[in-house]
Amino acid sequence: MTRLSPASLPAYAERYPIQNFDYRLLDSGEGRKLEQFGPYRFIRPAPQAIWPIRLAQKEWDQAVSEYTYSKGKEYGGDWNNSARLPKQAWNLTCEDLVFEIKPTGFGHMGLFPEQAAHWLWIRDFLKSLPEGSPKNVLNVFGYTGASTLAAAAGGAQVAHVDSSKASVNWARHNLELSGLGERPVRWYVDDVLKFLKREHNRERFYEGIILDPPTFGRGAKGEVWKIEKDLPQLLQRCRNVLSREPRFILFTTHSPGFSALTLKNMMLNYLVEPGSGRFDTGEMSLHNEEQGYHIPSGFYSLWWRD
Ligand SMILES: C[S@@+](CC[C@H](N)C(=O)[O-])C[C@H]1O[C@@H](n2cnc3c(N)ncnc32)[C@H](O)[C@@H]1O
The missing domain is CATH 2.60.40.1180 (Golgi alpha-mannosidase II)
Structure with missing residues (x-):
């Protein structure tokens, strides 16, 4: 690593x-x-x-x-x-x-480039896990699938959830374009909160969870998503589907006020025990190498266990 x-x-x-x-x-x-x-x-x-x-x-x-x-x-x-x-x-x-x-x-352009470092981290981290380790990855609010592709490239079995059928179709197309069309990816056009409840009932568990909730959104049947109201429930429901041997959780936001520390605190409250793994938290950015500028582009909190 x-x-x-x-x-x-x-x-x-x-x-x-x-x-x-x-x-x-x-x-x-x-x-x-x-x-x-x-x-x-x-x-x-x-x-x-x-x-x-x-x-x-x-x-x-x-x-x-x-x-x-x-x-x-x-x-x-x-x-x-x-x-x-x-x-x-x-x-x-x-x-x-x-x-x-x-x-x-x-x-939007179909891609959030400030997440690029995360795609490669996800791919390389999954590849680095010991042979035979279970690698079930859940990507909620998955949009056009960049993180889904990365997890599939890392050898994971992936569940991709988004309320927009057009986005899910776009993600499937991206998987094909990347030569990963045969990889095990399950696609769900669904409201994330409802999906997580169903997934818990189905007793499906994930070693990796990627969540990138928007400030405001709508589920597949018009359900209203508001980050300030729904985040605790989202994390609680993610907890219900987290494997007993979790490997990583990547939690990102683009919502003002939901800083890296807020994300980490939420993860410690709902998802992982303090001291159980490692954290990397910070600000996402778009970087101009020649000019040395970073445009602030949201926050991330990454937890992982090798
Ligand atoms: C910020 S984008 C996610 C970007 C993506 N994670 C990436 O890095 O490419 C938000 C996505 O959440 C979806 N969405 C919004 N509300 C939702 C809900 N209640 N259930 C499922 N998906 C939802 C939208 O359709 C949109 O694709």
């Missing part, structure tokens, strides 16, 4: 190098970020980037589309597409994982 500290600051790039990632943060500032997703550049909001931009305007002008929030709204906005925006989705690789990319509502 060489990769023990995904996304740790300030030494993210040095401690956790990612080879062959087709994503790059090119510049940031004045509340925006300029990003390269494979061959195309995009501009998206970055409210935390309150510093000046560094690159010349002509670099920013190469963006094929810009997403801006609608006035007065933190969520919801519009893409302003140039004629250079491709009509078709395209592929992006991160080491051996391949993802289909396209701009979608809410300014």
Whole structure:
């Protein structure tokens, strides 16, 4: 195990190098970020980037589309597409994982690049476990499946849960693109809380759990998810499906106020005994190597036992 500290600051790039990632943060500032997703550049909001931009305007002008929030709204906005925006989705690789990319509502691209260090940690950690160790991994709020692909690449049997059928189909496609289509992955279009209750009743248990709850969401039948109200119940239900020999739990958030310490405290209250394993907690970031900037992009708390 060489990769023990995904996304740790300030030494993210040095401690956790990612080879062959087709994503790059090119510049940031004045509340925006300029990003390269494979061959195309995009501009998206970055409210935390309150510093000046560094690159010349002509670099920013190469963006094929810009997403801006609608006035007065933190969520919801519009893409302003140039004629250079491709009509078709395209592929992006991160080491051996391949993802289909396209701009979608809410300014998303089908991938949260600040999680990249975690994908590789998950893959390598699972590979490093002793031969024959059970490796059942649950990925809830799984979206387009990046962590699911990583766990499958690490040799795990994976359950992937998301309320959006379109996202689950996209994740299945990404698994195929990555040449992992034959790996044992079970797909569930379901409300996470309901799924966890059913899974407990079915007496299915997991050595690894990945949870990345949004601030607000909806289950498959319109059930309302609100992080500040539903988090304790989510963790309690995760506890019910945690194996007696757990290996890792990765808990991340993008919600203001749900800091790394909050996540760790929640894990200690609901999921793991103090002293039972190791913790790595911190801020996720998008990192620009040349400029040395990190754009804060949420929090993580990782617990593991070798
Ligand atoms: C922040 S994204 C997760 C990103 C993902 N973990 C990744 O790293 O690529 C949130 C996801 O949660 C899903 N979601 C929201 N509320 C849900 C619910 N109640 N049950 C299941 N999925 C839900 C959304 O469809 C969305 O795909």
